Amino acid sequence: MTSAVRTEGLTKSYGHAVALEDLDLEIPAGVIFGYLGPNGAGKTTTIRLLMGMIRPARGRVEVLGLPVPEKRNEVHRRVGYLPGDFVAYGDMTGEEYLRFLARLRGGIDWSEVDALSKRFELDLDERIASLSHGNRQKVGLVQAFMHRPELLVLDEPTSGLDPLMQREFLALLDEVRAEGRTVLLSSHILAEVEEAADHVGILRRGRLVMVESVSALTARxxxxxxxxxxxxxxxxxxxxxxxxxxxxxxxxxxxxxxxxxxxxxxxxxxxxxxxxxxxxxxxxxxxxxxxxxxxxx
Ligand SMILES: Nc1ncnc2c1ncn2[C@@H]1O[C@H](COP(=O)(O)OP(=O)(O)OP(=O)(O)O)[C@@H](O)[C@H]1O
Ligand SMILES: [Mg+2]
The missing domain is CATH 3.30.70.980 (YebC, transcriptional regulation domain)
Incomplete structure (x- = not known):
C-alpha cells in the first residue's frame, strides 16, 4: 500500500537557521498521526513543505504517492488542509467563502457543509470578519473536511476551540479513522494527541526524535x-x-x-x-x- 505521506532527507533553512533537518517521515494510509513538538520545532515548516507552500533546501516529498511540489495542485484538491495561520476573506460570509472554495475544488456535496456547520454550531451567514477567533477556526475546519478528503493535514486544528468543540473535533476524527482515512495532526496538547492518535512523532529543533505507536507508549x-x-x-x-x-x-x-x-x-x-x-x-x-x-x- 502507498504511504499517505513520505519524506526523505527533507531539509529547510531560513538564512543560516535550519528549521527542519533530514526529515524521514512515513505515515501509512489509515493512520492518525500526532505531530508534536515545542514552539519553533518545525511542525508548521513540515506541513508547508508537504503542501508545497515552500520549497525545501533538499530532500523529497510525496503526498498520496504524488511528488510535491510538481503535483501540488492535485495534492491540494485531494487533501484537506488547515493551515496553522488560517485566514479567510473577511468581507465574505462563511457560506460565500465555502462556496468559493467548493467551486475551486470542482464542486462538492453541500450537505456535508451543512452537517459540519451544524455540528460545530457555526453560523454561515455571518461575515467572517465579525466572527470570533474560535468561530473563524471552525470555518477553517469545515473547509478542510467538506470534500471528505482521504488525507487531512491539520496544523493545530483545535486552537481557539472551546472544550465542547474540541470534543466534537475528536469525535469527528474517530469517524475519519473508522472510514480508513488518514490524518496528520500537529498539536501542542498532549492529552488530545494521546486520545486521538495511533502514532506519535516528536520533533525537536528541526529533528524527528521519536516515532512510536501510542499503544507502545502506553505500555511503557x-x-x-x-x-x-x-x-x-x-x-x-x-x-x-x-x-x-x-x-x-x-x-x-x-x-x-x-x-x-x-x-x-x-x-x-x-x-x-x-x-x-x-x-x-x-x-x-x-x-x-x-x-x-x-x-x-
Ligand atoms: N518565514 C520564516 N522566516 C524565518 N524563519 C522562519 C520562518 N518560518 C519559520 N521560521 C523558523 O523555523 C523554525 C521552525 O518554525 P515552525 O513554524 O515550523 O515551528 P512550529 O513547530 O510550527 O512551532 P509552533 O509550535 O510555535 O507553531 C523556527 O525557528 C522559526 O523561527
Ligand atoms: Mg506551528
Missing amino acids: AIRRIELSFGEIPDVETLRTLRGVNEVRMVGNTAHLVVEGTTEELFRVAAPFGIQSVVTHEADLEEIFLDYYAGDSR
Whole structure:
C-alpha cells in the first residue's frame, strides 16, 4: 500500500537557521498521526513543505504517492488542509467563502457543509470578519473536511476551540479513522494527541526524535497503584517484581510505581488477599516531557 505521506532527507533553512533537518517521515494510509513538538520545532515548516507552500533546501516529498511540489495542485484538491495561520476573506460570509472554495475544488456535496456547520454550531451567514477567533477556526475546519478528503493535514486544528468543540473535533476524527482515512495532526496538547492518535512523532529543533505507536507508549507508561492487603507482604519481594519501580508501605497499603505491565505484580500479590486497588490513570506526559526537554533519552 502507498504511504499517505513520505519524506526523505527533507531539509529547510531560513538564512543560516535550519528549521527542519533530514526529515524521514512515513505515515501509512489509515493512520492518525500526532505531530508534536515545542514552539519553533518545525511542525508548521513540515506541513508547508508537504503542501508545497515552500520549497525545501533538499530532500523529497510525496503526498498520496504524488511528488510535491510538481503535483501540488492535485495534492491540494485531494487533501484537506488547515493551515496553522488560517485566514479567510473577511468581507465574505462563511457560506460565500465555502462556496468559493467548493467551486475551486470542482464542486462538492453541500450537505456535508451543512452537517459540519451544524455540528460545530457555526453560523454561515455571518461575515467572517465579525466572527470570533474560535468561530473563524471552525470555518477553517469545515473547509478542510467538506470534500471528505482521504488525507487531512491539520496544523493545530483545535486552537481557539472551546472544550465542547474540541470534543466534537475528536469525535469527528474517530469517524475519519473508522472510514480508513488518514490524518496528520500537529498539536501542542498532549492529552488530545494521546486520545486521538495511533502514532506519535516528536520533533525537536528541526529533528524527528521519536516515532512510536501510542499503544507502545502506553505500555511503557508509568502508573501509580495503591494495593491494600489483608496480610502484609514482604516489601522486598514486591520491589523485585517485573515493572515495579518503587514500593512504599503505609499501614497495610502498598504505594507502587509501576512501569508497563502489572501482570506479575497482581499474580504475586493476590495470595496476600488484596482488599482494594486504586490505580491512577497512566499518563504519557512524563514520556513526552522527556523528549520535549531532550534529556536522558
Ligand atoms: N518565514 C520564516 N522566516 C524565518 N524563519 C522562519 C520562518 N518560518 C519559520 N521560521 C523558523 O523555523 C523554525 C521552525 O518554525 P515552525 O513554524 O515550523 O515551528 P512550529 O513547530 O510550527 O512551532 P509552533 O509550535 O510555535 O507553531 C523556527 O525557528 C522559526 O523561527
Ligand atoms: Mg506551528
